Amino acid sequence: MVDYIFTGLARKRAELAGEIERTHNRMRDLAADMEHVDATLRMIAPKMVVETIKLKAFRPPAD
Template sequence: MAESHVVTALISKRAELAGLIEHHQKEMDRLADDLAHLDATLKLFSPEIDLRTIRVKAHRMRNRFFRPGECQRLVLDIFREAQGAALSSRQIGEALTARRGLEATTVMIEQMRKNAIGVVHRLERSGTLIPAGRDGHGATWAVA
């Protein structure tokens, strides 16, 4: 038989998640209504417009640690200072933490590592960085 405190905690978590779903569903309904009103207004001013041709604009969350483009510049500086050595995301995360003057806690390094992985993948797609293998911390990258 399950422990009563476990069941109580699971019920509480389920209620919390159900509340979040309900809240976000209402928000989605409100946004859909706003979009429908905007579409109708667009049709009034330009009846021939094909609304399907309007591209969706991606919603981006602001990073609390870096200004736009700053993390990428710092990552490139870190690779420049590594003088051709391959770096793991953990090493980049530690270097970012130090450069920002933040306390090097496990949680902070992990957050910086996640930021670094996003940047590294963008730089990999652009051909600036290439995968260089693996080390004890995972995948490594080097300047192409």
């Protein structure tokens, strides 16, 4: 009886661990992309402080 519970929980944990790893990879890619954009902005407008650019809020769809 306990075997199928263990198997299900182990599978769920593996799924969550995989999702966390994919999210970390995506965050690393996004951070690298932002560094490239920041570097380009600094070349175009050297006096601009890119950290003062406000974040764009995520708004989920209304439906």
